[in-house]
Amino acid sequence: MSDLLPAAPDQFPADTMSFALAGPVGKLECESKAASADVARDGVAVICHPLSTEGGTMHNKVVTMVERALRESGLDTVIFNFRGVGRSEGDFDSGQGESDDLAAVVAWVRRVRPGAALWLAGFSFGSYVTLRNAAKLGADALVSIAPPAAGRGWDFSQVELPSCQWLVVMGDADEIVEPQAVYDWVDSLPETNRPHLVRMEETSHFFHRRLMDLRGVIKNAVKDWLPGLRKA
Numbered sequence: 001m002s003d004l005l006p007a008a009p010d011q012f013p014a015d016t017m018s019f020a021l022a023g024p025v026g027k028l029e030c031e032s033k034a035a036s037a038d039v040a041r042d043g044v045a046v047i048c049h050p051l052s053t054e055g056g057t058m059h060n061k062v063v064t065m066v067e068r069a070l071r072e073s074g075l076d077t078v079i080f081n082f083r084g085v086g087r088s089e090g091d092f093d094s095g096q097g098e099s100d101d102l103a104a105v106v107a108w109v110r111r112v113r114p115g116a117a118l119w120l121a122g123f124s125f126g127s128y129v130t131l132r133n134a135a136k137l138g139a140d141a142l143v144s145i146a147p148p149a150a151g152r153g154w155d156f157s158q159v160e161l162p163s164c165q166w167l168v169v170m171g172d173a174d175e176i177v178e179p180q181a182v183y184d185w186v187d188s189l190p191e192t193n194r195p196h197l198v199r200m201e202e203t204s205h206f207f208h209r210r211l212m213d214l215r216g217v218i219k220n221a222v223k224d225w226l227p228g229l230r231k232a
Helices: 061-072 096-112 125-137 179-188 211-222
Strands: 017-023 026-033 043-048 076-080 117-123 141-145 165-171 196-200
Touching: 017 096, 026 096, 043 061, 043 096, 043 125, 061 076, 061 117, 061 141, 061 211, 076 096, 096 117, 096 125, 117 125, 125 141, 141 211, 165 179, 165 211, 179 196, 196 211
Parallel strands: 043 076, 043 117, 117 141, 141 165, 165 196
Antiparallel strands: 017 026, 026 076
C-alpha cells in the first residue's frame, strides 16, 4: 500500500478524509465524510461494497449514492475497501475475512465516536457481509441494497437476524440477483425480524438511470429511524 494515505485519526475528521486503518491482515483503505453541521445526527453509517472478485470497490456508484443518502440524512459516513481491493492489503476471503474487515472499521468508529448510533449498509455482496454481522456488532439500523439471498453462493439461511430497524431495497428487473427469490426470502422471515421492503420497478442490479430514485427511497424510508441531532 502506498504511504501516501495517513494513518487512521484519533477523532472523526470534520472534513472528508482518506486514511489507512490497521485491519486483521493489513491496512484497509478507508474514507470518512462528516454530515453537514445543520443536519448532523448522533450516528455513523459504515457502507460496504459489492463483490471484490467482480470489480466491486468502495467507489461503486451504488455505494456512493447510498453514502450520499445517509450523509444527507445527517449521519457521518465511512466507506472502505475490503481486503485485496484498491489499496487494502490481503486477499479475498468469501465473506469471512471481509466480516473481520468490517469489524475493524466498526471498532475504529466506536473509538472515535463513542456512544454514537451505528448504522450498517451494503450493496449486493456488501449487504450479505453487513447482514451476517449486524446483530453481532450491535447495529442500530441496517440498509440492504439488492441482497443476494439466493443463487449467488451466499448462505442467508444461517444468518443471525438483526432486531434493529432494517430496510431492503430491490430492483424488480435485477439481472444478477433474482428479485422473486429475495421477496420470498423476506416473506419467510419472522415478523419480528422482517425488514421494510421497497421494490423499485424497472430497476436493474446496478440501478442504471435510477440512482437518484434510490437516494430518495433511502432518505424517505429511514427518516423516522434517525438518531437525535448531534450536540455541538
